[in-house]
Amino acid sequence: MERYESLGLVGEGSYGTVLKCRHRDSGRLVAIKKFMDSDDDKTVKKIALREIKLLRQLRHDNLVNLLEVWKRRRRWYLVFEFVERTLLEDLEQNPSGLDLNTSRQYLYQILRAAAFCHQQHIIHRDIKPENILISQGGVVKMCDFGFARTMTSPAEGGVYTDYVATRWYRAPELLVGDTKYGKPVDVWAVGCLLLEMLTGQPLFPGDSDLDQIYHIVRYFGKPILYV
Numbered sequence: 001m002e003r004y005e006s007l008g009l010v011g012e013g014s015y016g017t018v019l020k021c022r023h024r025d026s027g028r029l030v031a032i033k034k035f036m037d038s039d040d041d042k043t044v045k046k047i048a049l050r051e052i053k054l055l056r057q058l059r060h061d062n063l064v065n066l067l068e069v070w071k072r073r074r075r076w077y078l079v080f081e082f083v084e085r086t087l088l089e090d091l092e093q094n095p096s097g098l099d100l101n102t103s104r105q106y107l108y109q110i111l112r113a114a115a116f117c118h119q120q121h122i123i124h125r126d127i128k129p130e131n132i133l134i135s136q137g138g139v140v141k142m143c144d145f146g147f148a149r150t151m152t153s154p155a156e157g158g159v160y161t162d163y164v165a166t167r168w169y170r171a172p173e174l175l176v177g178d179t180k181y182g183k184p185v186d187v188w189a190v191g192c193l194l195l196e197m198l199t200g201q202p203l204f205p206g207d208s209d210l211d212q213i214y215h216i217v218r219y220f221g222k223p224i225l226y227v
Contacts, residue, residue, distance in 0.1 A: 001077070004032065011130075015044050015146065020082060029082040030067060037074050047146040048076040054122060054145045062113035064133060064143040083141050087193070088129035097200035106132070107194055109140035114190060117142075118183045121151045127189035128166045129196065151182060167212050168192065168202045175209050175216075 004021040007029075011018040016035040023030065035048045055066040055078075068079035087106065090098060098106070110132060117124055124131075126147040133141040171188035173181045195203040204219075206212025 001032075001072075004030065004079075015047055031080045031082045033078040033080065035076045035078075040074070048078075050149065051145045052076070052078065054148050054150075058117065058120060058122065058145075060113060060116045062109045062140050062142060063116070064141040080143070081141075083133035083135050083139075083143075085134050086130055087132035087134060087140075087197070090134060091129055091196065091200060095200045098197045100198070102138075103194065103197040105138060106134070106140055106197060107190075110142065110190055110193065113140070113142040114186050117148070118186070122148055123151055123183055124148045124186050124189075126166060126169075127186055127193065128169045129193065132193070167209065168205055170209075170212065172213070172216055175213050 003024055005024055007020040007022055009017060010020045010031060016033060019032045019034065021030050021032050022028070036044055052066070052069055055064075059065070064083065065081040066078060067081060070077050097103075110127075114124065114127070124142065124145065124147070126144060127142070131142060131144040133143050135141070169189040169192045171181065171185040174185060192203045204212055204215040206215050
């Protein structure tokens with residue numbers, strides 16, 4: 001961290017903090033994600049290593065760029081390009097929703113990011129307004145790949161954890177405990193984002209998993225079960 005000057009806290013989550021920093025020599029602005037003591041917490045360690053691995057192999061105009069990684073005193077530090085704001089901040093400033101043209105531009109870029117990940121057989125699993133960064137020029141960057149994972153083929157019998165994705169953007173199969181889901185969980189989350197961009201309000205604001213299912217059933221009717 002000696003090479004960077006901290007300019008303040010950008011965000012704080014369950015697994016660490018994000019700082020806005022300036023490189024002392026080049027003057028470049030970056031965002032540094034500092035994980036909590038990852039060696040003592042297996043979950044934090046798993047999330048940190050997964051994000052590092054995936055972002056090293058994923059390079060796309062609409063994905064946040066990982067610049068540097070280091071470990072110091074049992075903590076992982078990830079250095080990213082700095083992007084000015086999140087979609088959540090845009091929505092908070094526009095409580096009635098974004099205009100149609102802006103929503104369309106953001107949606108196109110979000111879909112490009114998701115499609116690229118899916119082409120690499122990676123599902124993000126936590127697409128939400130906080131994880132969509134937006135530059136001053138309107139360029140969208142999907143970020144936070146701590147819950148992302150590489151998909152296995154059906155022949156390999158891939159089984160995934162169902163406790164992923166923030167509740168309001170969680171697909172029905174996740175809410176009912178399915179462990180053999182796939183790319184559609186990201187598509188569902190993008191659809192929720194689109195309606196939120198257009199209206200300014202979350203589509204399914206459940207306060208529990210059961211309430212989340214209630215909101216979905218209220219809109220779409222009872223699910224069709226296949227045995």
